[in-house]
Amino acid sequence: MRFDEAYSGKVFIMSRPTYEDADAILYGMPMDWTVSFRPGSRFGPNRIREASLGLEEYSPYLDRHLEEAAYFDAGDIPLPFGNAQRSLDMIQDYIEQILAKGKFPLGLGGEHLVSWPIIQAIYHQYPDLAVIHIDAHADLREEYEGEALSHSTPIRKVCEKIGPKNVYSFGIRSGDRDEFRYAKESGMHMSTFEVAAPLKEILPSLAGRPVYVTIDIDVLDPAFAPGTGTAEAGGISSKELLEAIHLIARSDLQVVGADLVEVAPNYDPAEQTAIAASKFVREMLLGWVKPSK
Amino acid sequence: MRFDEAYSGKVFIMSRPTYEDADAILYGMPMDWTVSFRPGSRFGPNRIREASLGLEEYSPYLDRHLEEAAYFDAGDIPLPFGNAQRSLDMIQDYIEQILAKGKFPLGLGGEHLVSWPIIQAIYHQYPDLAVIHIDAHADLREEYEGEALSHSTPIRKVCEKIGPKNVYSFGIRSGDRDEFRYAKESGMHMSTFEVAAPLKEILPSLAGRPVYVTIDIDVLDPAFAPGTGTAEAGGISSKELLEAIHLIARSDLQVVGADLVEVAPNYDPAEQTAIAASKFVREMLLGWVKPSK
Amino acid sequence: MRFDEAYSGKVFIMSRPTYEDADAILYGMPMDWTVSFRPGSRFGPNRIREASLGLEEYSPYLDRHLEEAAYFDAGDIPLPFGNAQRSLDMIQDYIEQILAKGKFPLGLGGEHLVSWPIIQAIYHQYPDLAVIHIDAHADLREEYEGEALSHSTPIRKVCEKIGPKNVYSFGIRSGDRDEFRYAKESGMHMSTFEVAAPLKEILPSLAGRPVYVTIDIDVLDPAFAPGTGTAEAGGISSKELLEAIHLIARSDLQVVGADLVEVAPNYDPAEQTAIAASKFVREMLLGWVKPSK
């Protein structure tokens, strides 16, 4: 090893050395400036990478090894602190470049609002896009405290952009009355409280379609993911979230991008949230990214 | 806003401004002086209030909004440190005043012994009272270390006061041999280990009766509620406790008062216990308190 | 005690029952929306109040008892999340009302930007105002990341408003080059690294003048105050900060208002920051508020 070749900063285990080698790009979005209750998800991507050092490279769930998944950990997008609009623009621009190279974007949040520019970019490329949204919160507000750019609004925006009937939410257990009314009346799909069982029923109807999957770590009960900004009791277990990831992996969807958001390590001195998140990322890489050849 | 109208201290979200406006009184009992292993529940009420700031005001479980529940957060009863008997007297006196005004008392502990004076006060008003007790511990000791006023004795005292056959315990997974023998021989009901399934079976038999419900947060597994004094592995999930609250809400019981006790925030740096407790309180307010008109 | 008289929420110990009884108003400003690195000071005021329960009511430093200080804990100003300008307007309006009644405003932050509207309000009343600023950070930026309303800018704004020569900073050990250049060239006073010794020298020159004192808890070394957003190694001890408070108490200044900001309890599982802050508040109340008669 020559010293100029040293491992530069912490990356997710088994990252390929350059983006050209990769079918998927793993990238961080260290943004939490619209978060209302407990910010801190800006540190999520770095801690997920750190925790990945404790992972096995092989998944007995999928019988696949990270060597079979060609991905490049590109680090964090250097988002401008406190400037939500410019941050979103940078994210959208960044995703468009990934898509232009035919690669799979796998994003690490940061707050949930980051999914909004990503999905806009993906939708430009896939006009028949469906979105699978796994979360404790409906995120269907039109605005939050007078602000349309909020971590409570991204799925509403997505509904308005790609049509509510193309949006499928699972595990929702929190929101205001208007959000649940919108869910019922708009034509979108919303499964409350549960994830794996309703997902199993819905997946066949999405066969063949391009799908973006966004997972908010707070769909887990705080017992499994205390390190998040808006922990909400009554959630699912890590086992059920793994099952959901594997259901999608074994389905006939064409997953075209994904993200995992809202890991806020400061609230979790035992680091279990980052440890769990790094395993979910491994399974997403192994199950959802199709080798280019 | 005039400065003399500022929000005075932390209260549970959506508290009505005065007790006259309210159908229910939310009050804290910051007492933990008889606790044997790890005290600290005296800080429970304040942290449950603080965590309530992170709650939605709407419940998708019950399709109700906190605006529909008229309650006043009266703060903590100023209990005299270390004096168990006088603390209990103050609590009983306090509850009697709430009942005299026809309001629903919803108490936050503090240690479990606080339920004893509350139930005495309620029983005076409702001689056909039944008690539903959801807890990891039987709390059926006659005394603990020679002391009859202990957090291990309240349910025994309740049995002796209102008759064992009017007491229904659920989720019990800890106690000494005599407590379990008493449970078997006295005629009370005790379901071990499980809560929702046996509760579902029992509820119809209580239809129409006035019922007081006391919940010890340690019925949850420590994974879901690490912040409690006598954490006991092998408990139920937050999901199951929510289900139990909703089963009672949808039953034909006449709930006439309730408490949630033993939240001890110091043992839980991730604050998940207070976060979960504040959600349980919201569901109890929405599901158990009947509007006065 | 009647139940409608119960202690309403947590307040700082020995608060008078109403604001009319009080010479000083203690109030919280739970705002942290412009904070760049680690937000969380919005929870500061509540935890300082909670920690006050562990305080003695008597100060052996000043030989005074909290009974001798008539203050009312008015709770937190209900600031609108994420809206910096409107929050600042509300604070300024609030302080003007306190001043109109001839009372002493003692504020608990929240981020340091909250001092800016307070000082504007005070300056309207006291045109010959001087400001004593005790902090690790110069807070002299003109803007931060393009934003003039930032926790890095309040002292610059104060300098521009009341004239740099009326601003006295102590303990500064962090800032950018322009801030230190401004400090040198503008005519303001800045003591780097130390607090008590230079303060002792400066105080006689301020004799008789109306002075506002703003203390950022991060002037302490992180050993003494780990619970703050921008902890900076190399700070002073709690002992030195107490000495500074007592130097001011014993000086001939006319202290006309004060604040203590940037306590962010989430970063401090041992709660030592809130515990220390509650003691500083006690000493400020005892040493700086002059009885009205």
Next chain:
Amino acid sequence: MRFDEAYSGKVFIMSRPTYEDADAILYGMPMDWTVSFRPGSRFGPNRIREASLGLEEYSPYLDRHLEEAAYFDAGDIPLPFGNAQRSLDMIQDYIEQILAKGKFPLGLGGEHLVSWPIIQAIYHQYPDLAVIHIDAHADLREEYEGEALSHSTPIRKVCEKIGPKNVYSFGIRSGDRDEFRYAKESGMHMSTFEVAAPLKEILPSLAGRPVYVTIDIDVLDPAFAPGTGTAEAGGISSKELLEAIHLIARSDLQVVGADLVEVAPNYDPAEQTAIAASKFVREMLLGWVKPSK
């Protein structure tokens, strides 16, 4: 009580005063020197003992009391820091002495490699030994980073010693590809992801056989046991592990020894891992140790 009779150091509750009185010997192995990711299990035995102070002495699961189980807590074996081979030799020698006296060895780890010398000692005495292995990790590596003495290798060594068909692993959810291939091809039994259900099926086939049971606390999901070195999301609950212990207790196996390993208290500020572990130890003592009478 005379002062020379004082309670010497912390022991597991209800330990008999001398080893002669005991049917089982409880002993600690404070070794973690081959651990790759997060060491710290050397402190496990002491904290499990400390947490035992919070346990009831009676088990409502088994309807037995610790008075009915005669065990002596012998403290920790004084293993030489950093010397894996000599530590293993000391453990093996220690177990042989316990077996020579006809007593049941119940060990507390420490890292999982400690099970290897124990099982060697047991196998000498019981040539038809079967091993039940409950763990998140296969521990079937031939070596780890070039080192055969590693916490990733003990079950492979056991397979090679006593024959793979006598080894039964449950709950496995992590390992490299070769480990899972070995599990399939060698003739050993491996149940992935689940514990109680497959154990129930297997137990009848082991009726009457001498069996050693080794439990790695990380078979639990990190929600239930954050305090362990290689936490792995997607595990079982404390309830399921209790069920597994009780299934074995009620089976026709002849349990001849057992251990519980990998409790690393430093990663768990809420201490829930040690609290849960102490309960598992109580149930193992009550359910698995047969009175010598």
Next chain:
Amino acid sequence: MRFDEAYSGKVFIMSRPTYEDADAILYGMPMDWTVSFRPGSRFGPNRIREASLGLEEYSPYLDRHLEEAAYFDAGDIPLPFGNAQRSLDMIQDYIEQILAKGKFPLGLGGEHLVSWPIIQAIYHQYPDLAVIHIDAHADLREEYEGEALSHSTPIRKVCEKIGPKNVYSFGIRSGDRDEFRYAKESGMHMSTFEVAAPLKEILPSLAGRPVYVTIDIDVLDPAFAPGTGTAEAGGISSKELLEAIHLIARSDLQVVGADLVEVAPNYDPAEQTAIAASKFVREMLLGWVKPSK
């Protein structure tokens, strides 16, 4: 090593195997039942022992090695939970036995009230006893909340027993007005805020006298000892407390017993309080216990 000789529970490093071998007896008093604000010191002795594993056996301050100090760690006195009077009786009885054998009692608390029965026992043997008291709190109350047996009263009781002029308090920075008035008027010595400097002045006047030294860990600033029940900002550093211990070691006092109390490990996830306390104990053993021959 034979298995019946294994190390029985955790003891302070280098403890002699039996009390007969020892000049000093190290013993724990796991009592915290009169503590008002944050209990937990009952776990102090065990954690101080655990932390002693990280200590060197040699002190460069005193140029002595623990081999030169013959002490026996006798474990914790099994105090009856919640029964203050009986606990105190047991402690007094225990100390009398130690003194009867001519050994030096070195106690680990537990709350500060434990010093009261110890000093009574010592005073019976040494009627010209002086007491050195190093603490943040005066502990001079006559009663606390109506209770004379409180952790706030022991030094008052000592004053009344042995005469105020024989009591020397150092480092006091908290108490009520009456306590400081008593300190002034009674004739006792009280140095506020500082320890080493005033101790240096006082020590010569105590030359040759039998002296008991009681140290409350909260004399340290919470930065140095966050793990204590009534943390009080503005304290001394670990360095100053070490200096005080060494001043006494090098003086002409006849130290006849000592204690270190109020370590409450639950409030200190970094474990620095127990780590520091174990070092103070080492220095007390090396500096204060005179070899018997």
Next chain:
Amino acid sequence: MRFDEAYSGKVFIMSRPTYEDADAILYGMPMDWTVSFRPGSRFGPNRIREASLGLEEYSPYLDRHLEEAAYFDAGDIPLPFGNAQRSLDMIQDYIEQILAKGKFPLGLGGEHLVSWPIIQAIYHQYPDLAVIHIDAHADLREEYEGEALSHSTPIRKVCEKIGPKNVYSFGIRSGDRDEFRYAKESGMHMSTFEVAAPLKEILPSLAGRPVYVTIDIDVLDPAFAPGTGTAEAGGISSKELLEAIHLIARSDLQVVGADLVEVAPNYDPAEQTAIAASKFVREMLLGWVKPSK
């Protein structure tokens, strides 16, 4: 920004984009395999980088800006877990390459043993090398538990390699008797307990000489650096360590390399150790690295 240019992993703030641009190379050595008491320093370098995000780029102590210091953060050397000898060989080889390019090596540990291969490499280039060693521990053992490659031995090895009279230790407060005897008899310099004052006296005698400086973070009191493996009470403050760094910066030494070791973030939930360490690194870069032209 193009996506292939994204910021790759976390690096210390203001790192130059390539090593060619740099006068100094910042590199991590994530090794802790010989650590006896509490391992975990392998995570130190990553957390120091993460904490650097909270730093100002300008130092008011030195009136310099990080733009004036040309350094490249090369990431962590990928050391082979558990293999001490091979890890040391890789480090030595790595440093030799840095020196061959005429650059200044600034290393982040990892355990203190990593300094041994670095100093060997430096000594080859600078035969008149002196070493300044700032630490709580003497690190002068010949072996530890029979192992010559231990974190307790590096300074002894350095003494034997470059001659004891060229080694200057400061702040030492822990070690065994032989280490202190060696310090006295060998001719090396050792200042116990203090750093800045004795350093000030020694520095003139080293004027003009090439000097390597190794700092163990545990020279700080645990109050200032709880996150380290062998925390030792009675240490210096962050302020004194900063003073020492600045004394060296302003001296006439030719600093030719440096390291900061033993940051173990797991023991410090408040993250103050990494926060302080990142500031020390900034001051070392600004004060010790001479611009190449």
